[in-house]
Amino acid sequence: MPDTLNRPDYLPDFNNPPLNEVVLGVQFSQPNGYQQILAGKVWDLFREDYPLVQEQMPLQPTFEVFGLPSQGTIINHLNFGVGSLLHSRYWFLNKNGDELIQFQQNRLLHNWRKIGDQANQYPRFESMIQRFEGELNKFQNYVNSLETQELQINQCEISYINHIVGINGITNFSDWLNFISDEKMMLDDFNLRFSEVINNNDNKPIGRLVCETSLGITKESNCMILCTFTVRGAPESNTINSAIEFIKKGRDLIVCRFSELTTEKAHEKWGRLK
Amino acid sequence: MPLNPPPRDANGVVIPHDHEGILPNDGIIRRASKQHVIFDPKIEGNRLSSSLFEPSSGHNGGLSVDLQSQIEEAGLIATDFVTNPPFIGSIRFIACQLREEGFKVGYDPILNQPNLQDNPYHGEVWGNFSKAKKKRLFQLCSWFVPIEKVSIQ
Amino acid sequence: MIASNTIQFPSKASKKIEPSPRITLSEKNNVWQEKTIKRLEELIRLEIGWDGYQGIAVSLENVLFTLNMLEKICKWNTEAPQIVPGYSGDLQVEWHTLNGDLELHVEKPNKVNAWFWHVKDDSEGEELQLKNDFSKVAEWVKAITESPVAAESAAA
Numbered sequence: 001m002p003d004t005l006n007r008p009d010y011l012p013d014f015n016n017p018p019l020n021e022v023v024l025g026v027q028f029s030q031p032n033g034y035q036q037i038l039a040g041k042v043w044d045l046f047r048e049d050y051p052l053v054q055e056q057m058p059l060q061p062t063f064e065v066f067g068l069p070s071q072g073t074i075i076n077h078l079n080f081g082v083g084s085l086l087h088s089r090y091w092f093l094n095k096n097g098d099e100l101i102q103f104q105q106n107r108l109l110h111n112w113r114k115i116g117d118q119a120n121q122y123p124r125f126e127s128m129i130q131r132f133e134g135e136l137n138k139f140q141n142y143v144n145s146l147e148t149q150e151l152q153i154n155q156c157e158i159s160y161i162n163h164i165v166g167i168n169g170i171t172n173f174s175d176w177l178n179f180i181s182d183e184k185m186m187l188d189d190f191n192l193r194f195s196e197v198i199n200n201n202d203n204k205p206i207g208r209l210v211c212e213t214s215l216g217i218t219k220e221s222n223c224m225i226l227c228t229f230t231v232r233g234a235p236e237s238n239t240i241n242s243a244i245e246f247i248k249k250g251r252d253l254i255v256c257r258f259s260e261l262t263t264e265k266a267h268e269k270w271g272r273l274k
Numbered sequence: 275m276p277l278n279p280p281p282r283d284a285n286g287v288v289i290p291h292d293h294e295g296i297l298p299n300d301g302i303i304r305r306a307s308k309q310h311v312i313f314d315p316k317i318e319g320n321r322l323s324s325s326l327f328e329p330s331s332g333h334n335g336g337l338s339v340d341l342q343s344q345i346e347e348a349g350l351i352a353t354d355f356v357t358n359p360p361f362i363g364s365i366r367f368i369a370c371q372l373r374e375e376g377f378k379v380g381y382d383p384i385l386n387q388p389n390l391q392d393n394p395y396h397g398e399v400w401g402n403f404s405k406a407k408k409k410r411l412f413q414l415c416s417w418f419v420p421i422e423k424v425s426i427q
Numbered sequence: 428m429i430a431s432n433t434i435q436f437p438s439k440a441s442k443k444i445e446p447s448p449r450i451t452l453s454e455k456n457n458v459w460q461e462k463t464i465k466r467l468e469e470l471i472r473l474e475i476g477w478d479g480y481q482g483i484a485v486s487l488e489n490v491l492f493t494l495n496m497l498e499k500i501c502k503w504n505t506e507a508p509q510i511v512p513g514y515s516g517d518l519q520v521e522w523h524t525l526n527g528d529l530e531l532h533v534e535k536p537n538k539v540n541a542w543f544w545h546v547k548d549d550s551e552g553e554e555l556q557l558k559n560d561f562s563k564v565a566e567w568v569k570a571i572t573e574s575p576v577a578a579e580s581a582a583a
Contacts, residue, residue: 029535030488060491061487061491061536062495063491063492063495065496068498068500070498071498154488154537204560234558234559307482309511312509313509315525316546323509324519328514328532329514330481330515331517338478358479359476405530405552
């Protein structure tokens with residue numbers, strides 16, 4: 001039974017949302033005393049629930065900062081040989097493969113994803129965030145055993161990846177997304193991205209909400225809409241509590257924005273509860 | 275005279291202190307790398323960056339220095355000792371100048387540390403390295419081993 | 428960080444005639460980028476003890492944070508800053524012009540000490556502790572790198 005007891009009343013809710021994947025994550029400074037050879041010790045912290053492991057390319061650090069308007073990014077053009085400065089990103093997977101922890105020396109993320117026949121149920125945010133907080137605390141205790149220190153979290157993120165799929169694929173985009181008009185355009189393909197600045201109560205920028213929408217195909221070769229919402233930014237302080245607060249606020253923003261950008265007709269299909 | 279061992283915390287890290295064995299007129303040397311050299315069109319030439327006086331951000335972190343009297347008492351030539359690695363320059367204070375500015379001048383020998391060359395004459399300067407203080411430090415110091423075509427400030 | 432095996436939409440697009448390359452009238456190369464990146468690549472590979480003590484190389488996270496910061500404070504034609512490594516993986520971004528001095532000490536991500544002094548300023552300059560909003564610094568960069576005081580007085 002999905003845990004929705006602590007879900008805020010003001011948030012829109014769907015019985016069967018088109019979610020395909022949810023990611024909760026933090027980025028931090030490499031803890032003192034940590035070396036690549038200790039990655040196995042970190043796996044040991046989670047191994048009981050996540051007994052499988054895979055190796056992936058590392059993610060390079062990213063930061064949300066503010067000032068002049070965006071002039072395009074240069075970061076991806078750098079040639080710092082990140083591979084030589086960061087160790088592999090490890091996926092610690094559960095037996096089903098639908099939940100995983102991603103770890104490298106400056107990141108810890110928790111993913112849930114649809115797998116196989118896509119029938120596995122989303123465990124809901126309330127349950128995921130509770131577990132992620134527990135995982136962060138376990139990791140905090142571990143780094144504290146290397147040297148007395150607090151985890152220095154510098155960025156947090158939450159992503160919701162939606163796969164909007166009709167029974168026979170997508171034909172009219174405006175049935176699903178309310179910012180597209182099929183009447184005015186004969187759309188063949190699209191790829192849209194926009195971002196918004198998120199301010200704190202003092203009206204200071206703390207992060208961004210990024211929405212990316214494009215077309216994709218299902219395994220059955222039907223057309224679908226990929227709709228990804230990500231909130232990323234700096235927590236108020238470097239602590240785990242502060243990071244969890246940030247991610248919770250990010251989730252609220254994503255759910256609200258998702259509801260605003262999708263149509264009532266789509267909401268009916270997904271079983272909108274409120 | 276050899277200096278008494280410095281005070282250390284439970285982790286063995288030297289606690290900021292003003293060492294009584296470092297006398298008021300003792301030379302306090304700070305090495306300067308070519309990495310610290312910047313160009314300033316206001317003087318139409320190169321000078322040292324204020325980051326030369328940026329202390330370590332670690333626990334109990336201070337500004338690394340060499341204690342001239344200790345080097346010389348060991349029978350070494352101080353200008354040679356601090357010019358390591360090659361092509362590095364250095365500036366010099368007198369301990370009392372730093373103390374008058376509110377800094378503590380202490381002893382922190384580096385011995386038997388992995389990947390580090392021993393330096394039994396290593397000291398630290400602790401205090402508030404604000405922009406104004408850094409500017410003041412540039413006024414107080416003089417070249418010990420000059421870097422060619424580079425001004426102090 | 429996404430773990431799905433999502434297939435980005437290739438089929439329809441691949442059947443179409445490739446669009447012609449984008450032609451823009453204002454394609455600009457950022458003046459500061461190349462020099463800055465070259466310098467940072469150098470600093471990230473400094474050897475332990477580069478300063479004659481126990482100085483370490485500038486950290487990857489500080490390099491990337493600095494680049495993000497520079498993107499938000501420099502215009503395409505801003506002169507490249509000078510960059511000086513710190514002892515603990517930190518770094519200092521500096522502009523010194525006839526207009527004054529600007530120094531940004533990046534101690535770690537979200538912790539920047541910014542100091543600005545203009546030649547017309549009688550005080551010891553303005554100092555700020557900044558986290559991730561560099562709007563004020565963007566103004567300082569403009570003030571220090573544009574309209575040199577010398578040129579202004581010559582014109583007068």
